[in-house]
Amino acid sequence: MLKEKKKVSRFELLMDAGFGAQKAGDILISAFAATGKFVYIEPMIPAEISPPPRTAAALSGVIIRVADFDITNIGNDADVIVASHEIVLNRRLDDEETNPNCRVLLDMGDKPGNEETYEKVCRRVTDLGLSIIPFETDAESKALIQSMQGAGKNMYYIGMLAAIYNTPAEAVEEKIKKTFGKKLKEDILAKNVKIFDNGYNFAKQGVFFSYEIESRPREGEKILIDGNTSLSMGIIDAGIKLFSGYPITPASSIMHTLARSFPAYGGVVHQAEDEIAAIGTAIGAYFGGVPSVTCTSGPGLSLKQEFIGFASAAEIPIIVIDAQRSGPSTGMPTKTEQSDLLAAMFGSHGDNTKIVLSVANVIDCFYAPQMARYLAEKLRLPVFIMTDFLTANSYKIIDRPKANEITNIDDIPDFVFERFHLKRLPASIEMVRLIQSIPGTPGALRRVTGLNTDREGKVNYFSKQNHLGHQIRNQKVNLVRQALVKPEMFGKEEGELLIVGWGSARGTIEEAINLCQADGLPVAGLHLKIVNPLPPMLKDIFSKYKRVMTVEVAYGDNIKFSPLAYILRAETLTDVRSLISLASGRPIRPKSIYAMAKAALSKKEGVSLVASS
Amino acid sequence: MNTQLQDKSAEQPLTMKDLQTENPRWCLGCGDFGIIAAVKRFLVDTQLIAYKTVNVSGIGCSGRAPNYINTYGVHSIHGRPITIATGLALARPDLNLFVHSGDGDALSIGGNHLIHGINKNFKCVFLLYDNELYALTKNQTSPTTRKGHKTMTQPVGTYLDPINPVRTALGLGASFVASTTDWMPDHLASTLKAAFEHPGFAFVHISQRCPHFDAENFDHKTSSWFTFLKHANGIAPDKRLAEKTEIIEHDPSNIEAAFKYANAERRYYGLFFQDKSKARYDDILHNLIKDTPQKPRSKILDQYMLE
Known part of the structure; x- marks a missing residue:
């Protein structure tokens, strides 16, 4: 095996959906991380659960970038592709994300009966100037995989990739055991490890090249986390106590994580009957003085718009997380996009005011709920946290963020403000209504409405009062503008x-x-x-x-x-x-x-x- | 229950005057006056704490109700008051919660939330102001408009049979279903009392007059066209009208009989059904926290640490 030193490399594993490509990727990057590498992983997930195997729609995989320095993005093109058959490879080649010297390792196991397509795709690879390396799983692994109804093939592939990236087999085996130890029976676990070893040994002997990425001694405490998990933990750390959502890709995993974790931190997870109910319930809780958040993606953002305008008019704080995906309409639910910007800024009818934050990475995800809570409560306006499919699902190794354990917004430390390039807002901010109490407060009974009101909160359709309301709401946004420092x-x-x-x-x-x-x-x-x-x-x-x-x-x-x-x-x-x-x-x-x-x-x-x- | 009663030792007793805000902007003779008067009377009679009481509404004539009762209030958007109330029930179980919703608000645009509010059975009094048409938008057919009745949107006469709100609530598994009217203050007050004491989502249907657009509907001067349901566990018939109409015994634990009366051509007012044992979503979520060992937030990221 030739050993080539590299500072950074990107590779991908392409399989049919349902055969564990993402799980295998997670195991591999944990092992990389444990051996002192920096990683960034982007899953490729079809929008369906189990599209028919050996079709282009079934493509499911992971893109992994590994480096000897801290990486901030998924990077450029692939140096190595491992594909379980020719169809998923052919589909992925359409995206044109290969380096000129990319090495394509294609499992030939499906070739019998599919000779024509295999030959066509292999020709496409060579026509692109890339090298094709055909291989087959060995007889023992084949038998083991067959005994598990096709499961375990992913282990063979990460065995090969571990060898190609010169990672000690033991480091990966340990992660396999840690991942499956409690879930799989002992004999099934042993089969998986055996298949991994076979893949590893095959590549050590049968693949002529390998990459050596230098290991760095780890300084300080590091965590491996994806954007949505980071946001979920950030919601807890920000002192938010109610989450209200409706299932939608790619925001759902925030609800999944909180459903497991939130009760232990005194938080309620409410699965609403629809997107509108989800934001309505979060607004109701915040009217009650309890910090709350709702999460959604494009189609849900459209549905929530009326309530966003209401919160703006009624001066009720609300935090909306929008995990953007490809639109319009249902679009491509498992592909990334940044096209909800204008819908977030200008959505809902009439002139309505709101603040729109975005997250650049998984560390921002952890602190954004604090920033959003600060702005929502100070201004009593809707605040968006804009993330996207890429950030939501990509894992990265980061320095462990400091938990701030926020109870109220005065607890938020300066470094969070600096992170979002914002100074603190003035202590007192003018509201349209003079009374802003929460239920349970005697002597300040507050009624809110979406209708225009006077300063006391009484319904009023007078021209001057209406215009004044707009001015005051827009001045709140202007205060944030004035508090923004250089980006x-x-x-x-x-x-x-x-x-x-x-x-x-x-x-x-x-x-x-x-x-x-x-x-x-x-x-x-x-x-x-x-x-x-x-x-x-x-x-x-x-x-x-x-x-x-x-x-x-x-x-x-x-x-x-x-x-x-x-x-x-x-x-x-x-x-x-x-x-x-x-x-x-x-x-x-x-x-x-x-x-x-x-x-x-x-x-x-x-x-x-x-x-x- | 988390009933918040007026602390008599510390404060002046709550009076009707305390609950006044401004003159409601409803038409002369509107049934909504009767409903909010009964709500206020109920608050005074039971001495609920005004600052621990929240009235939540949607849009329509009924939607204005919270603006005219001096407690906390949310006049929200069309069809969605139940969603706001859910948030308050989950976040603030210490509050007294009343939801005001019209027939269009609850059964048309907000139908989905009614289904799930009833199913979640969180603690609130839900008041369905049923004037059997859209009034604030000026006389359109609503889900409860009687067949053949002429409106601006169906000028040859409303095409379909109406949705029956009581049967709908029973069918959805409501734990409390009562029906009353805006012009029977005594019966309305008794109904509010029973609804408030109910541990769950108390569905109260109220026939409500709209003299402006449909003056013939609901002959409030006579009572021979309806029957009171009566039971020791039910709601007493209206004192003023009881002697002038039929009264029948109905055990509110009998769901089959409840459906029979709900399905009848004739109108029945009273407590159709009550089941105090139905699980409450708000309780379940609060107990989940209570039963989960609490963890310090300083360690929330420990589970993602690299070894």
Whole structure:
């Protein structure tokens, strides 16, 4: 086995849904992490539970990026692909995410009877200039897999990948035992370990190459966590006591995690009858003075909009987490997108006010509920936490965040504010209604309504009072604008091109700017966490660059501006266009930004580029 | 039960005057006046603490009710008061909860929430103001409009048979189903008392007059067109009207008989059904916390630590 040193590598395992590709991926990255590597894992999940095997729709897998340094995103293209058969491989090749020297290991076990398609796909691989390495599971493993009705094949594949990435077999075996130890009978567990060993030994002898990624001694306490779990734990740490939701991908796993954990921290998990009821119940609880949150994704966001306007008008705090997925309508439920930005900002009817936060990574997920709670309670407005499928489902190793154990919003430490580039708001903030008490408070009986009211809370349809209500609500948002400090920037504070993104784009932008700088390109980056309102100094920042372009996983073209570009143009009167505005459902790659930036620099000003990632 | 009674030693007793807010903006003769008067009378009679009482409503004429009762209140959005009430019941079991909803609010736009409110059986008094049409939007057919009745949306006469609210509630497994009217203050008060004492979701159907759009409906001056249901465990017939109409014994634990009266052509007022033993969703969730050993939040991320 040849050993090639690498600082970072990305590989993927492609299987049919229902055969444990994600579980196998989790085991493998735990072992990588235990041996001092940095990892980032993105699952590929079909929207259906068990699509027919050996179809393109059945593709289920994991993309894993492993490095000897802290990684912030899923990165560029694959160095290695292990595919369980030719159909899933063929489907995945369509996404064009392979490196020129990518090595494709294809299980030939299904070839008998499928010779034609196998040959076609193998030809496609070689036509792409990639190398194909056919293999088959050995007779013993085949028999073991057959004895378990097809289960266990995933163990063979991670055995191969463990060997290819020079990870000690014992490290992975330990994680297999830890993962399955309590769930599987002893003999079944032993079979799984045996299949893993066979895969490992096969690759050690039968695969000619391997990658060595240096191990780093671990400093401090580290955790391995995905975005939705981090958000769930963050909800608990923020002192929120009621979760109200309705099942929807990719937000459901927050409800799953809290259903198990929340009661031990005094929290209620309410599975509502529908999306509208879910937010209504959270608003009812917050009216009762109990911090509460509702989670959803695009279709649910549409359904919640009337209540969001109500909360804004009635001055009831509410936190809405939106795990964005590909739309419109049901779209691609298990693919990532950033296209709910405008629906969050401008949804609900009439002029209604709200704050929109986004999370860049799993650490933000942990602290965002605190920030959202602070803003919701200070302003008595709806506050969004925008995450997306990518952040929700991607695991990463991070320094263990400090639990703040918040009881009330005064407990929130400064570093959380700094994380979201925000200063504390004034102690007293003007509300439309003078009385803002919670039930149980004597002498301050408060009735709220969605109708316009006077300052006492009485229904009123007078022109001046209505306009005043709007002014006061909008002034609350303006206070946040004034409290926003300069957003995070990468690279030089002036130049030819500024690349702007929000939410999960942060890691990719940071890495892309490093690539540009290494190449001497006059390109800088800017990342926004709070997207509504926008910080007041953006126009000044933008004026230091010849061009400002966004990168977004959302549709845009030469005529239609992508969502972030749209709001940045309106806010700054700068001719912001999109460098990448793709509705591909796939994360943006640093090298795509680099390539597009380079192309943009060589073209005349004002030319908009819409890249294929 | 978490009844919050007025602390007589510490405060002045609650009076009808304390519960006044402003003159309601309802039409002259509207049945809603009778309903909120009865609610206020009930609050005074039982000396509930106003600041621990929340009236929640949706949209429509009935939706305005919380604005006219001086307690805490949420006048929410169309069809969704039950969702708000669920949040209050889960978050604040110490509060007295009344939900006010119209026939369009509860049975049309909010039908899903009624199904699940009844099934969850959380503690609240649910008042269905049934004037058998949409009034605030100016006279459209509602789910309970009688067949043939002409409205703005079905001018040749309402096409379908109405949804029967009492039968619907019984069919959904409600633990408390009563029916009364806005013009029988005595019966309405007795019904509110029984509903409030019920440990769960108390479904109270109230026939409500709409003199502006449907003055002929509900002959409130005579009573021969309906029957009172009476029982030692039920609700006493209205004192003023009892002698003028039929009264029959009905055991509210008898679900078959309850369905029989609900299905009849004739109207019945009284307690149709009650089951105090039905599980309460709010209790279940609160007990789940009580029965779970509590953990310190400082260790919430320990389970994700790398060894």
